[in-house]
Every structure is written in structure tokens, then in C-alpha cells.
Ligand code: SF4
């Protein structure tokens with residue numbers, strides 16, 4: 371199979387989650403996944419869904435059309451981009467009247483969407499196209515003894531009707547299994563499926579922080595080494611907002627937040643610099659020192 | 670009242686709080702129909718008030734003001750003003766927990782989105798939405814990158830990104846109109 375995708379970065383990653391992008395690009399090149407940058411991509415449309423359904427669909431479809439013109443399927447990194455683009459792709463096939471509606475709008479910018487364009491999260495590509503064995507072959511430094519908590523977030527797996535049977539919503543395993551591939555121990559916990567709270571920030575900051583802090587409290591009690599995410603929204607929420615949660619609720623969490631791609635990168639021998647750990651708000655240093663990672667990039 | 674309490678209620682039953690509101694408001698029997706015509710609102714009538722949505726709602730866990738089962742009851746009862754005027758519809762995180770679990774197949778997250786769309790048209794929206802819409806219509810992204818950002822990207826070994834030319838305004842006209850200055854209220 372030719373593993374070639376248009377890379378859809380979305381709004382948040384290039385500005386606020388560069389370490390995620392770095393680790394994805396490093397992994398992709400190590401594993402032979404070709405990610406093509408397309409200049410014309412814009413916001414996926416997700417932030418506009420609450421404001422105006424047809425506008426958000428039109429923005430999503432515009433991005434699908436850009437990939438279609440280049441004959442490429444799309445690789446996403448943000449879970450909200452994934453759901454926005456996957457829902458658009460799915461429902462435009464399933465509901466011909468929506469496709470007509472949307473194409474009328476796209477005509478205003480001289481475009482027409484035919485479809486379908488497939489959309490896959492990078493982690494799904496790892497899982498389905500590289501596979502556990504293919505990944506394991508590349509592990510040179512198993513992260514022995516590291517206790518990591520998987521955070522699935524909302525849109526990586528939901529709404530399930532558009533994801534064609536990828537993992538189970540109520541009993542998910544993909545991230546846990548990939549943590550295991552990296553040689554670390556996935557930690558089970560009761561709030562595993564709970565939302566990061568990020569999308570409540572705009573309407574009610576305190577509630578949003580409470581949702582995230584709830585999870586961090588459980589993880590603190592379980593003494594995990596880090597929480598592992600696959601979405602920049604969740605990443606920013608747990609990492610950049612953690613100090614604010616500590617202040618608001620008078621708690622100390624100090625739980626590092628790692629992207630799953632950084633965890634796999636570490637296990638594949640990539641260095642601290644290559645994976646961008648210094649950009650994280652909650653320090654990852656102690657954890658890296660325990661692994662014997664002094665900061666130099668290896669091979 | 671707790672989420673569990675909600676679940677024990679009989680079909681169609683109202684909490685004391687709801688009864689109070691119902692007495693005070695003029696009900697609009699056409700409201701449910703209108704919601705059902707909005708994209709995402711279609712299946713609302715299938716709700717039999719079991720409370721599964723509320724029991725799993727992460728927002729509800731931390732803010733009693735928000736309760737999806739109750740929002741749906743209010744729509745079905747025709748409480749148009751209460752639903753569309755109050756900021757609480759904006760609290761839904763679109764997490765899909767409820768939608769995945771509803772035994773009646775109600776697309777609750779989509780329904781909440783529909784209610785937000787309707788509330789916005791009446792001028793009920795968080796300020797963030799206005800800022801975001803403007804950014805997207807002009808720049809195509811919520812975080813426009815400047816030269817300094819691209820320098821940082823370069824330092825991190827990332828390719829520079831073209832920004833700034835990607836106006837989405839033609840695709841966002843309907844929304845920008847709805848957000849535009851209003852003569853008087855509503
Ligand atoms: S929307 Fe579904 S889950 Fe919620 S109360 Fe109605 S039937 Fe139950």
C-alpha cells in the first residue's frame with residue numbers, strides 16, 4: 371500500500387503544539403509514511419459548527435476538495451479536525467441533498483466536491499497500516515517501568531458512526547496498546563473516557579477546568595508518570611492550563627503531558643530535541659532523566 | 670437534584686424547578702417542530718426521558734445548570750425563550766458521550782449544536798465565537814502565523830507555513846450576516 375497522505379495540521383498545531391508536529395514528522399519519515407503539505411488548507415470548520423452548521427460543513431468540504439484535487443487522502447493530527455472532516459466526508463456521501471447544498475456554496479469559490487476523500491488520524495494510520503508488529507520492529511529503547519495513562523478524548527473515536535468500527539468507544543484500547551508497544555505500562559483508571567473539558571472554555575472556564583482537573587486528580591492519586599494524548603486541544607488543555615487548574619483548585623498535579631507520537635519516538639531512540647519536549651509547560655525533564663535521556667539526539 | 674435523581678423520574682415528569690419555569694412562561698407548541706427542522710434536531714421527539722444522557726454528561730458533573738435531558742424536555746414542552754435566551758446551551762462540550770449511549774438514537778450532541786445555531790441567530794452567543802468567525806473569514810485560521818512564528822518553526826526543523834491570503838469570507842457570508850449589527854433586539 372502506498373502510504374501517502376495530505377497532512378492536515380489545522381489551526382492549533384502549527385502555533386501551539388509544535389512538539390506534536392515535530393514528533394509526527396519524525397515518526398512518519400522513520401516509518402515510510404509520506405506526508406504532503408498543501409498550502410491551501412484552512413481551519414477544518416469544527417469551531418464554526420456551534421455557530422452555523424452549513425458554514426462549518428462548507429469549510430470542511432473545501433478542505434476535502436483541496437485534497438481531492440491532488441488525488442490524496444487526508445492525515446489529520448487533531449481529533450476535532452478528524453471528526454469534522456470525517457463527518458463531512460461521511461455525511462456528504464450518505465446525504466445527497468447535503469452534497470448539493472454544499473456544492474452550491476463551494477461554487478462561490480470555484481470549487482466542486484465529488485468525494486469520497488478518506489480521512490484518517492495519524493495514530494489510526496500507525497495502527498492500521500504500520501501495525502503493532504511494524505512499530506515494535508522499530509523500538510530500540512523500550513520505556514521500561516514508565517507508567518502512562520491514555521487519554522482518548524472525544525473526537526478520536528466519536529461519533530463512532532463515521533469511523534467505521536475503529537476501536538471501541540466504551541472500551542477503547544488503541545492508545546493503551548501503543549503505549550505497550552513502546553515498552554511502557556498503560557495504567558487503567560476510571561475516568562479514562564472523560565473529556566478534557568477544552569471545548570467548554572469558551573462558555574464556562576471554571577467548569578472546563580474542573581473537568582480536566584478531575585482527571586488529573588485521579589492520575590495524581592495513581593502516581594502516573596505522564597498522561598498521553600493524541601489531540602492538540604487535549605494537549606494544550608492538560609499542559610498549558612495545568613498551572614491555572616492548580617491555582618483554581620489549590621492542588622499540585624505536576625503531571626507531564628506527552629503526545630503518543632513522542633512516546634513512540636522516544637522508544638524508537640529519537641532524542642529530546644527532535645521530539646520538542648522543551649516546549650511543554652509541565653516539565654518532562656525528570657521523566658527523561660529516569661529514562662537516561664540526557665537531551666542528546668541519538669541516531 | 671442529582672443525575673441519579675433525574676433518572677428515577679417518570680417519563681414526562683418534571684422537577685420542581687421545571688414546573689416553576691413552565692408556569693411562568695408562555696409555551697410555544699411550534700418550537701419542537703422548528704428544532705426538528707434544524708440540521709441535527711431531527712430526532713428529538715424520540716426522547717423518552719430516561720436520563721442516560723444526563724448521567725454521563727461531563728459538564729453536568731460540574732455544573733448543575735446544564736442538563737441535557739432537561740434541555741430536551743424544555744424544547745418538547747415549547748419553552749422557546751428559556752432555551753434560546755439562556756447561555757446554558759453553549760456549555761455543551763460536543764463530547765458525544767450522550768449521543769453514543771442514547772437508547773432512542775437521539776443525536777443529542779447534534780441537537781445541542783442545532784440549539785446553539787438557533788440561539789446565535791437570536792443574538793445569544795459567547796463573545797469568542799465572534800472573534801473566531803472574524804479570524805477565519807479573514808485569515809482562514811484561528812492562529813495566524815507571523816514571521817516570528819515561522820522563525821520558531823524553522824528552529825524546530827518544521828517547514829514554514831503560508832498564511833494570511835486565505836479568506837474564507839465567501840463561504841461564511843450567512844454567518845457573518847447573522848453576527849452583523851442588529852437593529853434593535855432579536
Ligand atoms: S435523549 Fe436519549 S438518553 Fe437522553 S433522556 Fe432522551 S432518550 Fe434518554
Ligand code: SF4
Nearest residue numbers: 726761762764765767
Ligand atoms: S455532548 Fe454535550 S450534552 Fe452530551 S454528554 Fe457531552 S457535554 Fe453533555
